[in-house]
Amino acid sequence: xxxxxxxxxxxxxxxxxxxxxxxxxxxxxxxxxxxxxxxxxxxxxxxxxxxxxxxxxxxxxxxxxxxxxxxxxxxxxxxxxxxxxxxxxxxxxxxxxxxxxxxxxxxxxxxxxxxxxxxxxxxxxxxxxxxxxxxxxxxxxxxxxxxxxxxxxxxxxxxxxxxxxxxxxxxxxxxxxxxxxxxxxxxxxxxxxxxxxxxxxxxxxxxxxxxxxxxxxxxxxxxxxxxxxxxxxxxxxxxxxxxxxxxxxxxxxxxxxxxxxxxxxxxxxxxxxxxxxxxxxxxxxxxxxxxxxxxxxxxxxxxxxxxxxxxxxxxxxxxxxxxxxxxxxxxxxxxxxxxxxxxxxxxxxxxxxxxxxxxxxxxxxxxxxxxxx
Amino acid sequence: xxxxxxxxxxxxxxxxxxxxxxxxxxxxxxxxxxxxxxxxxxxxxxxxxxxxxxxxxxxxxxxxxxxxxxxxxxxxxxxxxxxxxxxxxxxxxxxxxxxxxxxxxxxxxxxxxxxxxxxxxxxxxxxxxxxxxxxxxxxxxxxxxxxxxxxxxxxxxxxxxxxxxxxxxxxxxxxxxxxxxxxxxxxxxxxxxxxxxxxxxxxxxxxxxxxxxxxxxxxxxxxxxxxxxxxxxxxxxxxxxxxxxxxxxx
Numbered sequence: 317x318x319x320x321x322x323x324x325x326x327x328x329x330x331x332x333x334x335x336x337x338x339x340x341x342x343x344x345x346x347x348x349x350x351x352x353x354x355x356x357x358x359x360x361x362x363x364x365x366x367x368x369x370x371x372x373x374x375x376x377x378x379x380x381x382x383x384x385x386x387x388x389x390x391x392x393x394x395x396x397x398x399x400x401x402x403x404x405x406x407x408x409x410x411x412x413x414x415x416x417x418x419x420x421x422x423x424x425x426x427x428x429x430x431x432x433x434x435x436x437x438x439x440x441x442x443x444x445x446x447x448x449x450x451x452x453x454x455x456x457x458x459x460x461x462x463x464x465x466x467x468x469x470x471x472x473x474x475x476x477x478x479x480x481x482x483x484x485x486x487x488x489x490x491x492x493x494x495x496x497x498x499x500x501x502x503x504x505x506x507x508x509x510x511x512x513x514x515x516x517x518x519x520x521x522x523x524x525x526x527x528x529x530x531x532x533x534x535x536x537x538x539x540x541x542x543x544x545x546x547x548x549x550x551x552x553x554x555x556x557x558x559x560x561x562x563x564x565x566x567x568x569x570x571x572x573x574x575x576x577x578x579x580x581x582x583x584x585x586x587x588x589x590x591x592x593x594x595x596x597x598x599x600x601x602x603x604x605x606x607x608x609x610x611x612x613x614x615x616x617x618x619x620x621x622x623x624x625x626x627x628x629x630x631x632x633x634x635x636x637x638x639x640x641x642x643x644x645x646x647x648x649x650x651x652x653x654x655x656x657x658x659x660x661x662x663x664x665x666x667x668x669x670x671x672x673x674x675x676x677x678x679x680x681x682x683x684x685x686x687x688x689x
Numbered sequence: 690x691x692x693x694x695x696x697x698x699x700x701x702x703x704x705x706x707x708x709x710x711x712x713x714x715x716x717x718x719x720x721x722x723x724x725x726x727x728x729x730x731x732x733x734x735x736x737x738x739x740x741x742x743x744x745x746x747x748x749x750x751x752x753x754x755x756x757x758x759x760x761x762x763x764x765x766x767x768x769x770x771x772x773x774x775x776x777x778x779x780x781x782x783x784x785x786x787x788x789x790x791x792x793x794x795x796x797x798x799x800x801x802x803x804x805x806x807x808x809x810x811x812x813x814x815x816x817x818x819x820x821x822x823x824x825x826x827x828x829x830x831x832x833x834x835x836x837x838x839x840x841x842x843x844x845x846x847x848x849x850x851x852x853x854x855x856x857x858x859x860x861x862x863x864x865x866x867x868x869x870x871x872x873x874x875x876x877x878x879x880x881x882x883x884x885x886x887x888x889x890x891x892x893x894x895x896x897x898x899x900x901x902x903x904x905x906x907x908x909x910x911x912x913x914x915x916x917x918x919x920x921x922x923x924x925x926x927x928x929x930x931x932x933x934x935x936x937x938x939x
Contacts (some may be wrong), residue, residue, distance in 0.1 A: 318938070347756050373755040377748070378781035385745035385778070389721075389752025392739050393760070415742050463878050522737040524717035524754070533739040534722070538853045 319641040320509040330503040333358035335471035343475035346372035347397035349386035352437040354596040355494040356428035359400040380405040383393040384412030390604035391421040391437040394521035410453030417457035418535040420480035428497040439658025440494035445635035447611040460488040463579040467501035564612035565604040566661040572601030574625040588663030620644035627651040695895025697885030718761040725767040727801040744775025747782035762789040772808040786843035786877040798890035838916035845877035847916040851884040853899040
């Protein structure tokens with residue numbers, strides 16, 4: 317049976333979606349169920365043959381709703397399972413994600429965002445930030461959200477997602493977009509092929525009750541005290557995740573007079589703007605949240621105070637900017653530049669926004685939108 | 690048990706549990722618990738269990754069985770769960786020939802939520818959402834699940850039974866045992882539909898409920914084997930024969 321396909325550190329030219337799919341298998345994924353939707357189709361297409369090679373299961377489900385519930389079943393018997401979809405498909409999966417959060421099943425899913433709301437379009441977007449970082453479905457829960465900004469992170473983040481999901485017994489997701497899914501870049505896997513036999517045993521899996529007491533995975537708690545205990549238990553878990561799992565990247569922040577806060581593709585564009593701006597003598601920095609939840613609030617608070625000027629760049633009309641507003645603690649002018657139609661902004665666009673922001677004096681405590689609308 | 694007097698769930702629970710024990714399957718069984726009156730099923734079965742969202746039991750069962758093929762998986766679903774909100778999951782699990790067993794309780798009503806119209810509610814039957822009786826012109830016609838699924842190539846075994854008298858209870862147990870045996874032998878998808886009384890939801894005494902089943906429901910939902918690919922083709926109903934793989938093109 318074929319297993320490891322690429323050596324650790326081997327340089328491969330790969331498409332983002334395929335790098336992610338191979339990375340998931342490398343990280344131990346042995347079950348996939350999903351439903352076709354652009355721009356993530358390369359993920360199921362890749363896994364349809366790759367999982368077959370490694371002795372896993374692939375199912376093209378009848379709907380996203382069914383796919384996520386298959387994941388719920390697969391994760392319940394301890395398998396590293398995954399699904400992927402895009403925006404409107406992720407909306408349909410929210411039922412199973414909520415149930416998995418309630419049942420504390422470590423499912424892993426991917427949203428390669430397309431334009432919205434509604435059917436939107438198939439162009440890159442970041443319009444699902446709110447949906448991802450607020451849980452997404454019904455009830456008081458959170459999911460761990462990883463936001464890659466290059467093909468290399470698309471391929472390497474599935475392992476981190478599984479590890480975090482299993483460490484906290486909570487759903488974890490990768491929030492990408494059409495650019496990251498479709499573009500090709502050099503890819504290097506930074507982790508060894510995961511030997512599933514070496515993973516610690518899970519004490520909740522349902523495989524039949526031979527030689528042990530029976531187990532039940534249940535999300536119905538009619539007793540108000542029981543449900544309250546569950547919700548406070550989840551709350552404590554989320555506080556622990558917030559304390560331990562924040563990840564971000566900062567660049568050129570030390571001397572910065574303005575800092576761009578951006579994730580994913582927007583952060584790539586922001587770096588282009590920063591390089592161009594620095595050639596002109598503009599001191600621009602970058603904070604790139606890698607975990608969108610838990611949100612890197614402390615670094616935002618720190619530079620809000622230190623720099624006094626933040627520009628949030630997103631491919632939407634302003635979602636993460638509300639978190640930045642909350643954690644800038646009324647200590648920075650806050651500007652926003654958005655592109656909500658599917659067109660990716662250019663470095664030139666973002667640099668122009670930076671220059672406008674540098675000239676302005678926005679009212680503290682409000683978001684100043686720089687788009688010419 | 691949290692079931693009303695005269696309810697069929699208790700009987701069917703016992704039949705399923707007896708079959709599991711008689712076949713020695715308890716230690717490898719995972720029950721997929723539905724939403725509906727049987728949502729507490731895990732309290733009555735001494736085996737592993739997972740509670741599924743409304744209608745999604747066949748999807749959850751698919752994930753379990755594909756990931757852990759050595760287990761015995763059964764779902765236990767009511768008519769609203771299986772034939773309304775979960776129609777897609779049911780039809781496609783059947784079409785894929787997933788190797789698990791569905792026990793389908795058809796009592797023509799939503800019991801847990803207080804007696805609303807089910808996809809199997811009889812024409813003219815009064816429910817809390819058909820206060821004047823189900824009018825097919827407004828509320829559509831009942832769905833015959835066995836007949837519908839028997840048109841598919843995927844399922845191995847589909848039978849409709851009833852629990853309105855002792856003879857039929859015994860027949861029901863034989864059908865349930867056969868379904869589990871088919872799964873155990875790796876032969877594919879099996880579904881047993883059990884026509885079952887809901888005296889509370891029907892506003893009838895337990896005795897009258899059994900009469901209602903015999904006189905009204907069973908003529909609409911005829912009992913019998915609708916598909917059985919483990920038997921010679923002659924045993925299969927006409928509709929199945931037409932669509933049988935080997936018959937097509939002959």
